[in-house]
Amino acid sequence: xxxxxxxxxxxxxxxxxxxxxxxxxxxxxxxxxxxxxxxxxxxxxxxxxxxxxxxxxxxxxxxxxxxxxxxxxxxxxxxxxxxxxxxxxxxxxxxxxxxxxxxxxxxxxxxxxxxxxxxxxxxxxxxxxxxxxxxxxxxxxxxxxxxxxxxxxxxxxxxxxxxxxxxxxxxxxxxxxxxxxxxxxxxxxxxxxxxxxxxxxxxxx
Amino acid sequence: xxxxxxxxxxxxxxxxxxxxxxxxxxxxxxxxxxxxxxxxxxxxxxxxxxxxxxxxxxxxxxxxxxxxxxxxxxxxxxxxxxxxxxxxxxxxxxxxxxxxxxxxxxxxxxxxxxxxxxxxxxxxxxxxxxxxxxxxxxxxxxxxxxxxxxxxxxxxxxxxxxxxxxxxxxxxxxxxxxxxxxxxxxxxxxxxxxxxxxxxxxxxx
Numbered sequence: 001x002x003x004x005x006x007x008x009x010x011x012x013x014x015x016x017x018x019x020x021x022x023x024x025x026x027x028x029x030x031x032x033x034x035x036x037x038x039x040x041x042x043x044x045x046x047x048x049x050x051x052x053x054x055x056x057x058x059x060x061x062x063x064x065x066x067x068x069x070x071x072x073x074x075x076x077x078x079x080x081x082x083x084x085x086x087x088x089x090x091x092x093x094x095x096x097x098x099x100x101x102x103x104x105x106x107x108x109x110x111x112x113x114x115x116x117x118x119x120x121x122x123x124x125x126x127x128x129x130x131x132x133x134x135x136x137x138x139x140x141x142x143x144x145x146x147x148x149x150x151x152x153x154x155x156x157x158x159x160x161x162x163x164x165x166x167x168x169x170x171x172x173x174x175x176x177x178x179x180x181x182x183x184x185x186x187x188x189x190x191x192x193x194x195x196x197x198x199x200x201x202x203x204x205x
Numbered sequence: 206x207x208x209x210x211x212x213x214x215x216x217x218x219x220x221x222x223x224x225x226x227x228x229x230x231x232x233x234x235x236x237x238x239x240x241x242x243x244x245x246x247x248x249x250x251x252x253x254x255x256x257x258x259x260x261x262x263x264x265x266x267x268x269x270x271x272x273x274x275x276x277x278x279x280x281x282x283x284x285x286x287x288x289x290x291x292x293x294x295x296x297x298x299x300x301x302x303x304x305x306x307x308x309x310x311x312x313x314x315x316x317x318x319x320x321x322x323x324x325x326x327x328x329x330x331x332x333x334x335x336x337x338x339x340x341x342x343x344x345x346x347x348x349x350x351x352x353x354x355x356x357x358x359x360x361x362x363x364x365x366x367x368x369x370x371x372x373x374x375x376x377x378x379x380x381x382x383x384x385x386x387x388x389x390x391x392x393x394x395x396x397x398x399x400x401x402x403x404x405x406x407x408x409x410x
Contacts, residue, residue: 146353
């Protein structure tokens with residue numbers, strides 16, 4: 001109660017000093033302008049929260065799609081059964097781990113996003129989210145790019161290095177991993193939006 | 206001469222304002238504390254500038270190291286001469302383009318970084334840098350991760366997909382591309398630091 005009063009008075013003094021200095025109507029006008037400013041930042045915070053929900057969907061889709069790839073070809077030789085799974089290739093294993101970490105982080109970040117909605121002027125939670133979101137931009141992009149490089153190789157092969165394309169045989173496998181890569185890139189783009197929005201909301205005025 | 210005097214006075218007042226809080230010197234003390242805050246933000250801006258110089262070095266090193274890889278083996282068959290170059294593999298071409306773009310952007314961003322040093326309270330330049338730095342985090346990380354996936358494959362091969370390791374033959378080539386990937390990851394980490402520092406400097410108080 002007392003701290004609330006103190007805040008109003010402080011704000012009143014600041015803005016009257018800044019703008020015109022109408023002494024009589026000052027506290028009400030200031031309260032309103034503060035509310036409007038808070039409303040703008042609150043809108044950003046709500047959009048932040050919604051984007052995080054979409055990012056959870058994309059990251060989880062990428063993780064599960066890649067994690068459940070397992071295609072066994074219907075023919076086999078005496079020594080070898082042809083089977084493709086994500087853990088044959090380290091890049092895909094990294095992809096699954098990176099997207100799983102991103103999903104977990106996103107769920108844990110939801111409470112901080114809610115704090116930003118409830119208190120639009122608090123900068124601590126936003127700064128924390130900005131730092132970790134930046135790390136996650138890097139992590140999800142790295143996973144997606146590494147997997148994309150291998151997916152490209154699986155589709156096209158490389159004559160210079162004598163690497164053959166394997167997607168003629170493993171067509172389902174290739175479709176699944178391509179979809180997972182796309183989902184992960186979507187998650188990375190959402191993380192980039194989150195970083196930029198945090199920067200906007202941290203801005204002074 | 207005059208500015209020199211003013212500085213001396215400010216510094217003197219700052220220390221008295223910070224430590225003891227003499228009521229009589231209040232307006233001066235406020236000016237001084239604002240000055241000190243500007244100094245803190247200016248320090249971040251100078252560090253930002255220095256980090257950009259390091260990032261230019263790392264990105265240029267990555268670009269040139271990868272762009273000049275060209276190893277021809279001393280033996281050849283009737284039909285084929287064994288040669289490895291960065292443009293045999295699309296991931297390496299993307300790597301060179303991404304790091305070249307990052308180098309160019311970094312050079313163009315230096316004036317904006319200088320604006321932040323000269324005017325530590327201006328948020329426009331910082332916000333612009335934050336947005337583009339975030340994009341560059343993504344671009345350099347994507348290039349580095351895609352190249353790293355291929356480098357790993359070149360070193361180790363993959364038995365499941367029947368891709369052979371080519372680094373036994375192309376040892377110089379593999380050393381060069383590994384070095385380029387490391388340089389690019391260093392550039393990506395510096396970009397992440399730049400984003401976080403911009404977020405810190407954009408913070409209100």
